[in-house]
Amino acid sequence: MRGGDPVSLQRLIEMPEERAKDRAATARRLLRYVAPYKREVMLVLLLVIAASATQALGPAIIGYAVDHFVFPGGNVAGLLASMGVLAAVYLLGLLAARWQIVYIGVVGQNVLLRLRQQIFEKVQTLPLRYFDKNPVGDVMSRLVNDTDTINQFLGQGVVQILGSLFGLIGILIGMFAQSVPLALASATVIPIVLLITNLFSRVARRRYRKTRQTIGDVSANLQEEIAGVRVAQAYNRTAANFQRFAERNAANREANISANAVTSAFTPVIEVISVLAIALVAGFGGYLVVQGQTSVGVVVAFIAYMQNLFRPLQAISTIYTQAQASLAGAERIFELLDTPGEQDAPDARPMPPIRGEVVFDRVSFAYNPSKPVLHEVSFTAQPGQMIAIVGPTGAGKTTLISLLQRFYDPTEGAIYIDGVDIRTVTRASLRAQMGAVLQDGFLFAGTVADNIRYGKPDATDEEVERAARLANAHEFITRMKDGYNTRLGERGGGLSQGQRQLISIARAILADPRILILDEATASVDTYTESLIQRALEQLMRGRTTFVIAHRLSTVRRADLILVLEGGRIVERGTHAELLARGGLYAELYRRQFRDPLPALRREGERVPAFVDNGAARVMSRN
Template sequence: MTFGPSVKRLAGRLAPERAVLAVILFFALASVVLTVVAPSVLGRATDLIFDGIVGRSLDPSLSKEQVVEGLRAQGDSSRADMISAMDLVPGRGVDFDAVGRVLLIVLALYVASAVLQWFQGYLLNIALQRVIKRLRTEVEAKIHRLPLRYFDSTKRGDVLSRVTNDIDNVSQSLQQTLSQLVISVISVVGILGMMLWISPLLALVALLTVPVSVLVTAVIAKRSQPHFVAQWTQTGSLNAQVEEAYTGHELVKAYGRQDETARVFHESNEGLFRASFRAQFISGIIMPAIMFLGNLNYVAIAVVGGLRVASGSLSLGEVQAFIQYSRQFTQPLTQIGSMVNLLQSGVASAERIFEILDAEEEEVDPADARGSAGGGRVEFRDVSFRYDAERPLIENLSFVAEPGRMVAIVGPTGAGKTTLVNLVMRFYDVDSGSITLDGVDIRDMTRAQLRSRTGMVLQDTWLFGGTIRENIRYGNVDATDEQVMEAARISYVDRFVHSLPDGYETVIDEEGGNVSAGEKQLITIARAFLADPSVLILDEATSSVDTRTELLVQKATAALRSDRTSFVIAHRLSTIRDADLILVMENGSIVEQGTHEELLAARGAYHRLSASGLQEQQVASGSMGS
């Protein structure tokens, strides 16, 4: 969207490689100089051959001056001028030894140029890979500094596309364009200097096409750039759609939405096709257009050069060298034109990466961070928070969760229950008020300090590819096998793990497809238990387990609540009725608080919830028990 500034910013990424780039530039310059000098030397071989052929046809009894005078006397001034400018001896043929020496020199020049070009390509590849490695590292570190708000508002597939596809595209674009671009620019300058040295007039003819080529490239590139932006935007959207469909493929099949999913995919795929086709087609016009202008230039130089040879102003070898220079002069211009589409594609991807790097980060942890020690006393003091500035969610919320007490949070959907937990974990920061842990404002602690004292089990389980033992140990990487086994026993993972082929060494996939939903939840609970937190958060943690397993989990959490604060978000009455404190939330505010019996006796909001959804859950549980 901003091509010039984005190119400048991308080029700034090469700054740490200045020393290597200086060596690369030297090798490239030396390689181009040797390549540029070679045609001029080769032109000397052409002159030797042409002089020998013409000299053999002349009368050996005459000198060169006598031959020229005789031709002028016969009125053949053009031929006289040509022979006068040639280095020949009448009657002497081609000096093949001299021709051979010249050809060996040309061969040595081209070989040396190729070796230098190989070295500069090798060093450039090393430098670029280091640049891309730093870019990947920077993006990875940035992702960990981004607030949860960013991921809530951005499709996961699009983020993955930026981190993988776009970085790979930048890498390929730089590799394919930077080396060639440097050589092409130096070649244009060097060849132009040689052309001016041989014949300023022919150089002027050759330069006539340059402004036209630049104008054509600029016009076409300007038209194609928006399509490259659209191409990589569509790539991100397509990846997001594919990732979403793949993650929820069971749900897609269960509801018979395969056709609709396929239709959405084909629409996204068609959009990507159109954007890619337009970008490549429009930018692809640059190269044939420049080649056409180059061919016109070649014809003009051949005609004017022939006339100059006939007039004796230039030798045949000089014209032959100039024609070769003109082709070499057009070639780098054509290469630059062909690289424009690659460069535009790479810059479009770079802009998408820069959007991540420029995204607003979480507030930096305080330099004078204060730790806290204690049983996990959590206090909300006049806390207000909103996701959207125009829509209040939590206003002036205050309560205290004492150590060793289980605090249950209930309320209708959208009441702010999960938001309350997100604020405790500092996934979001409060707009006003404060949250303290053992008397210390959590904003005065580092996030690592806070979260190391907090264990969290969500409704949506997450397991990574690895063994059951490794998934449990994720809660505390320094835990011994005995501690892992103890956490497994407390959370009743031990009850089902022995029925698996390899026990605790059973490998599960990233989606946990080879264990049930309830078993996955028990593993995540064991993981939280192993962390030995001061504050335990269970957000609908028992929603995926059966009634009997839920009772076992409740027993386990009761054992863990000693000297710990427990927050439980649940809809089942059986899960929360034994809580020490129940907070009833509506529209971001606590409308009631108390024990189960106290709130039922008050016949308020909690009573209404119990009489509807919660009591239905209890009845269902009682039916299953009977």
């Protein structure tokens, strides 16, 4: 209960509405997490029952006191004694409520800790293949939302729900014990309230979906306008754009007013029902008193019961939805935990220090058996050579690199480094000797130094600085306020694309890999930074076997071996000069990409975006 009403309609409709496929199995498995806390759980159950009992006892004692000590004549001593009992009951309720919250918290938080820990550990070993099918963003939002749903359920949900349930049972027992006909009459409101809550939440849910959609439109429109505000001003479009925004804004207003009509009606309706119920109890009870079938005190107690009945009743509507959502969340988490992770061969040994000879021996690979990505790729890279990989989008360039890093294993054929089949060594020892500078220059939140040190955590400050200097990053780092201790935001926020690249180059330099993998960035950086990056990369490549997915002319020109990939096959190989002389696909790509004057443009556009693809398409059709 963080403030406000815990059982509001709002909360009910904000909960995800979904079910687990196998509820029983999921619930059993979730219970296994609770098993180590059997003692605490038993204690909580007892405490919840005790607390609920005190809730039921309170009005009964008051009613009894009114009947026996206040009403007919009066008995102050009896009244005092009964109030003493009531005080004890309330005190018991206080203690029971307190310790049930404490214990349920300990159990719930420990279960969550374990779940979160297992999730993260699993993510560390999941094969990259998993993320081909499940985009990172989806995995992330699912994990966060699912654990959050379970958290809410374990944290506050369970106590509230158990409390409401036992409270309701306690109240019902109290009522039936005192007057069966009055209790029966009172109980008629229970299905009515449940029914109405259900009806309202269904209608409200539908209307709120619309409000979320329309506010999404408003935000999207606004975001676009802010991003494009300079263009809008340059083209005098602000007035016309406003019209468009106002329309979406109005749609959102209408959706909200319509959704709110439902929620605004809910509370009054429930309250009217509750007063009707109380009037019913008072009227029918009064009739029974007049008939001599019950006492004034009982009626007073019933009125108190009715006032306490409505909260748990509404809570029970919430219980169902929340429990369902938690089970669905838990099921998805278990699914993730059951995904097999990357595993080294049982007899895998560490990779000895690498000299740098890389052999691909008829390597084929398919993500999906019907769509092979690489066909019988064979080549040899000598230690210290630079291998450039070029080819149209989708030719298999990135896959080839991923196989080398053992993010995937070949479907057929083998990869040897210094004569060792890389499937026979541990992944960690293999990857520790390879460095990668990937397109987006991914950085982590933390200081600049932390990021440079990422591949060699025990590096001294001097080593970090030396690496940064070699990467041409030292200059801009020292210009920042805190230098190497400058904290970067998420994904290196606060730095430009080019600066992020330079830092990831420094990171690779410091890690001092034996085999270097470069995926050249195609994103825009200014020409000055571009030249810094180029020079830094040259530093880095010196003396290491390097694989480059090349986009730049200067890189391919200098490569010792160019592999031209198309449709998963190496269609040409050789040096720049050799390949140009051959006049094949490479020459065509090169011509198109780097030098062909105007005529190419006129012919361009046989298919959609990247021109490289068009070039390839034409070459293929000619063959």
